Amino acid sequence: MSAPAISRPASVAAMRRILRPARLPKRPVPANSPSCRSLYSTAPATRPITPNSVSLCSQPTRAHFPRSHLQPTTRSYHSHDHPPPPGPFTPDESALLSAAYKRVPEHGFTQEALALGARDAGLLEISPAVFPGDGVFALIRWHLYTQRTALSHKVDEVAAGTPGGPAGVAERVERLTWERLRGNEAIVGRWQEALAIMAQPSHIPSSLGELAQLADDILYLAGDVSVDPSWYTKRASLSAIYAAAELFQTTDTSPGFRETRAFLRRRLDEAAQAGAAVRSVGQWVGFSAGAVVNVLRSKGVRI
Incomplete structure (x- = not known):
């Protein structure tokens, strides 16, 4: 017994009518709809427009977006005009x-x-x-964060004048760095354990970030206003000096960490002398190079 024949459309137009998707009836839109009414209409809206009711027919305004998307929640610079x-x-x-x-x-x-x-x-x-993440590392970061932010409350004490006159930037840097090292006194017996945890690969970026932030805060609170390339070298040098002094502190048994402060002062003096030497060499090289260029120009060389 043969299968029944399947009827086929007689033309391409009939096939298109069969495959064409059904159109839903259009929903009437009230003339006084608050979202699609004319911009020049003065008729009152039938319902209030809330900040979250964004219409497809109206242009979005500033009120439609949460404020958190308009302003950054953090900043990476110091400012006297804005809160931290x-x-x-x-x-x-x-x-x-x-x-x-x-x-x-x-x-x-x-x-x-x-x-x-x-x-x-x-x-x-x-x-x-x-x-x-690691709750133990969060506890370490709590120590780093609280001790670093506590320095801002000691600026007036650190900047107090001495019999020789007001404290300079270098002296304030040394005092602030020492105050930060004194913040380790309560947990110094456990700090080597913390350093080992901070040295783990997963924690190194955050640890270095905290160290860089500490150096930046110290120089800022000390009144350093440099805007030249030394801005970076000063912070890199202070970070290295503080890390070395902190490691030295974990083995210091002298009363009041007296040896640690002497170590800190020596390292800061060496960094200051090295910086002065580098600046002197740079100035000498610049002067010599300028003299050579002037001599070559006097001989007709186009430079």
Whole structure:
């Protein structure tokens, strides 16, 4: 028994009519619609327009977008005219880390200190697990951040004059760097453990960023206003000096870390002398090069 024949359209036009998608009926739009009414119409809208009700028929305005998309939340420079950016920790994280930090002298930068800090803050002991990464490194960053920001409260004390006159920039840099080293006093016995954690490949970028920020803050608070290439060399040199002094501090047993401060002063003096030597050499090279060019020009060489 043969299969029934399948009817086919008689023409291409009939085929197109079959394949053409069905059109939905158009929805009538009220004449007084607030989104599509004429720009010159003065008729009142039938419903209020909220900042989130963006119409496809109207141009978006500034009020349609959240303010967080219009202004950056952080800045990478110092300014007297604007407040500092918010810290890297939320209020809940600050409460936990502040409590855990008090346990560091006894338990070190460990998960145990974090768990005890959570219990002291009235939180669950699993709370440290909410940190997006290593909770122990977050505890280290808490120490770095709080000690660095505390320097701004010591500027007046550091800038106080001496019998020889007001403190210069170099002297204020030395005093501020020493104040920051003194901030390690409570946890210095555990700081070698922290340095080992900071040296892990996954933590090196953040650790170096904190060190660079510290050098920048110290020079800024000391009144350094250089805008030439020395801006970079000063911060690189101070970062290296502070890192060396901090490592020296972990093995210093002298009263009040007296040897650490002497070490710091020697390194800063050496950096100042080296910088002066480099500037002298650069000036000499520039003068010599200019003299050579003038001699060649006097001989007819086109330079």
